[in-house]
Amino acid sequence: MSLVGTRNPPRILIAGAGIGGLTTALSLHAAGLRDVRIVEACPNLRAVGAGINLQPAAVRELTELGLGQALDACAVATGRLEFHHRYGGLIWSEPRGRDAGYHWPQYSVHRAALQELLLAAVRERLGPQALSTGRRLLRYEHADRTAGSREAAPAGVLAFLDGESEPIACDLLIGADGINSAVRATMYPDEGPPLRNGISMWRGVTEAPPFLDARTMVIIGCNARVKAVVYPVTRPGPDGRCLLNWVVEARTADDPSADDPRGGADWDRSVPADEVLAHLGGWRSDFLDLHAVVSAAPLIGRYPMIDRDPLPTWRDGRAVLLGDAAHPVYPTGSNGASQAIVDARVLAWALARHDVEQALARYEATRLPQTTRVLGAHRRLEPDPVLRQVEALAPDGFRDIRHVLPDDRLDDMRSCTRQVTGTDATALNERSSWSVTA
Numbered sequence: 001m002s003l004v005g006t007r008n009p010p011r012i013l014i015a016g017a018g019i020g021g022l023t024t025a026l027s028l029h030a031a032g033l034r035d036v037r038i039v040e041a042c043p044n045l046r047a048v049g050a051g052i053n054l055q056p057a058a059v060r061e062l063t064e065l066g067l068g069q070a071l072d073a074c075a076v077a078t079g080r081l082e083f084h085h086r087y088g089g090l091i092w093s094e095p096r097g098r099d100a101g102y103h104w105p106q107y108s109v110h111r112a113a114l115q116e117l118l119l120a121a122v123r124e125r126l127g128p129q130a131l132s133t134g135r136r137l138l139r140y141e142h143a144d145r146t147a148g149s150r151e152a153a154p155a156g157v158l159a160f161l162d163g164e165s166e167p168i169a170c171d172l173l174i175g176a177d178g179i180n181s182a183v184r185a186t187m188y189p190d191e192g193p194p195l196r197n198g199i200s201m202w203r204g205v206t207e208a209p210p211f212l213d214a215r216t217m218v219i220i221g222c223n224a225r226v227k228a229v230v231y232p233v234t235r236p237g238p239d240g241r242c243l244l245n246w247v248v249e250a251r252t253a254d255d256p257s258a259d260d261p262r263g264g265a266d267w268d269r270s271v272p273a274d275e276v277l278a279h280l281g282g283w284r285s286d287f288l289d290l291h292a293v294v295s296a297a298p299l300i301g302r303y304p305m306i307d308r309d310p311l312p313t314w315r316d317g318r319a320v321l322l323g324d325a326a327h328p329v330y331p332t333g334s335n336g337a338s339q340a341i342v343d344a345r346v347l348a349w350a351l352a353r354h355d356v357e358q359a360l361a362r363y364e365a366t367r368l369p370q371t372t373r374v375l376g377a378h379r380r381l382e383p384d385p386v387l388r389q390v391e392a393l394a395p396d397g398f399r400d401i402r403h404v405l406p407d408d409r410l411d412d413m414r415s416c417t418r419q420v421t422g423t424d425a426t427a428l429n430e431r432s433s434w435s436v437t438a
Helices: 019-030 056-064 068-074 111-125 182-187 273-277 290-295 336-351 356-379 384-393 407-421 425-430
Strands: 012-015 036-040 051-054 076-078 080-084 090-095 106-110 131-133 137-142 157-161 168-170 172-175 195-208 216-221 226-232 242-251 300-307 319-321
Touching: 012 019, 012 157, 012 168, 019 036, 019 056, 019 111, 019 336, 036 168, 051 056, 051 111, 051 336, 056 068, 056 106, 056 336, 056 425, 068 106, 068 111, 076 226, 090 384, 090 407, 106 111, 106 242, 111 131, 137 182, 157 172, 172 182, 182 319, 195 290, 226 290, 242 290, 273 290, 273 300, 300 356, 319 356, 336 356, 356 407, 384 407
Parallel strands: 012 036, 012 172, 036 131, 080 216, 172 319
Antiparallel strands: 051 106, 076 106, 080 090, 137 157, 157 168, 195 242, 195 300, 216 226, 226 242
16 A cells, blocks of 8 residues: 555654665655655764765666756766776776666766755755754664553654654654664664775875866776776866876775774875875876875875675664665775665655555565675675786786787676676666656
8 A cells, every 4th residue: 555645644764864865865755755854963964075986777766856967967977987907008998877878877976966966955855854963863662662551553663862862753764874874783783893804995086187088987906906996076177177086995904993893984084195105106007197196185084895794684663774774885886875876766666655564575675685686796896806817917017908818708897897786778778767656
């Protein structure tokens, strides 16, 4: 039975105002569910973080939410993905987004710009009262298990917030509160902190001249040694410069955040560029001065590469997980934010057509197996096995990759990149819409 238009529509509380939480609020509103509130721990939603990629599957969903033009105005439509040896040789190149046959582009965008776009849409469509900041969720309880009488209210959730004596009662609690989710910790109290794989990541955003065609993402090196990822998140301005997002990954013995149980990055603390440059000795390229890009970054954050094991279920009564709270993945596939956006749309679509219990079951049955497969591909660091083979066979570089690996081995790169994105053009283009029509 659809919940839209019922006499008592469900009261929905979303924990977290990140990309997943904001997209969920917009999706529920578009589906006709209007009693939606968001609580966010951060008192001021500041422009922090670095660049992210939105795969065509996510861009389709944001476009169908009416945000396509606004997204295009603040992002770069990625046209190609290239893998290079640390001495510059081209290993593999493939088209991306519309150039790869999708009906929707792939975008590279600054995380802060995307969050501001979503936040403005939430305030416009749901009203400013829909979002409360500085309200950190601590835990939840099931209302029917705490009422203590036979005349208890219908099954629901009590959400307890830091510093507040009275909980918020709701019919559905959506945990979109990130890798250190309090909702997940309530469901799985013995899980412990995020899992580390020993790779440290240094990230920054630098104003610099564009490289190649100003629409290409490059991946240089491999995780067997050191790996770098660079791509533009803005178009070139009148001065011919743009913002380049970059990340350098290396296995290190020291980890300054090892004692931090939350395992996150502190974007208010910058590490010196020399700490990053020490891993790039001898690197060279005729299209990108990576050393100069790193040296010119105004802020460099360092954090570990972390994730969590897949869960058997994302549901606990009327509480459910979404995005990084449900399935955090390594950023190696440029797919974490995209998966959260798809989660949001599937959940809203299900809630618009079924009662809460049925909707949550359908949402989980659709998304949990898919995201578990994506998580596995990310853990294998796809397509790093091929890149490691190139490094082993040609440690000093090469002129032509075909002298290093046969074509059939290189073709493995295409299947690897498809595994970490979790979809292909034909499947996405032919799938019916998750938009709710009256």
